[in-house]
Amino acid sequence: MAVEALFAVFIGLSGGLAVGSGFVAFISVLGIIPRLVQLTRTDKAIQAYETAVITGAVIGSIATLHDIKGAFPEIFTIPVGLFAGMFVGMLAAALTEVLNVFPILARRIGMEKNIMVLVMAIVAGKILGSLFHWIFFVTY
């Protein structure tokens, strides 16, 4: 029994190690944290941001693996939802940016000057697509 338990611990640990390092690599490749640091001019707080990402990831995995239930008022879900959305939005923006979509598209149709119009199309599409998904699509 003890050997089996030890083996399970070992497997769990190595699995977590692989996933965790992959997660960090993913976050760093997209460059969301440097972007936030640049926007807010908080270069000194980078260490704190690292801690935030790590604790967030750990709490998130604990919460999904175990059935934890809080008892906060509903209203608390609004800021959580907003932050979750902003993070995913930044992920999406970083991805399109990494893929070099906008520069190529803007040049092709000769719209280098007002590229923000194209960005706004995608932003509006994301917001309305997401709202549509949650409000109508999932009830089908």
Place this chain on the structure above:
Amino acid sequence: MPQKIYMQLYAGITAQEGQDIYLKDVARLEGEENELASLMNLRLYRLSRKDKTHVVLDLLTILREIHTEYPDIDLVVIGPEQTVVEIEIKKKVISPLMLVFVWFLLFIGAALAIMNFHEDVSMLQVHQKLYALITGTELEQPLLLQIPYSIGLGLGMILFFNHVFKKRINEEPSPLEIEMFHYQKDIEKYISDTESDRSSKSWQSKHYSQSSSD
């Protein structure tokens, strides 16, 4: 004694179709004032329809051009070895129809992509679980979490592309501007490396011997 003049070519410039390109358009010059004034107005090249969208003016051709006119000038060259001239085709005003088409293409595409993403990562289950985690009640459709999420999605994208804190950081370019810059540089590099391939062509840049050009 020969005049010493320092010259630095620009990496890339833009010009209109049919325009004459003078030395002052493609290079910065430094040297004796009198000499510079006439040198700057030396005509190097006239853009024609044949040139299509880009012309590469390479250093040696420019030097030869200068030396035929002013043999006594001793040029010291620093910087890039060629200038890529991007020809601005007379801006056809983008038709509103085209703009609307592209706009809706992106709009619908983005909406579809985010829905696919949500399904792909089982976002609904995550939201239901997250809602239960906070409030303790299970809900099929935790809209109080999901609507702020959707708005945040857009806010996050705008935040990433800047324009919110623009005034505070206006000396730093946004990722989009950097990306545009890199793309432009890549094009210039590609064109200057492929068009003025000195091993396969004569010394003369192809734009001076129109017969050999395409």
